[in-house]
Amino acid sequence: MSKVTRLRHALPLGQDINAAVNALDKAIADAVGAAKTVGLPQGLIVGLLHGHAHAQTHQMVSEFP
Template sequence: MSNVTRLRHALPMSSDINAAITALDKAIADAVDAAKEAGLPQGLLVGLLHGHAHAQTHQMVTV
């Protein structure tokens, strides 16, 4: 996902955080590519990603 704008934050982010973001982005992109190659319907892929995003958002606002 080289066309995605980098995150900017009020405070500088550590190199560990930047490395984690890069690794997460690559892992997600690789998993999406593998799912597409396996023939997973795009709607199901989007739904799964949306569900995980929703669950993580819920976890952040309820803790």
């Protein structure tokens, strides 16, 4: 977990970090919009997002020495 940065300690965030966060947010919003357009059930969309968030959290916690 040594690669995890607590944002409150890194404020103000640099322009590159802000750009990356904005790009990530847009990509997620676009993907959710596309999934809704093709008719994926909302519960499936939420489940997939929750699963990815859980997996990433597990990965970060597991890297802690």
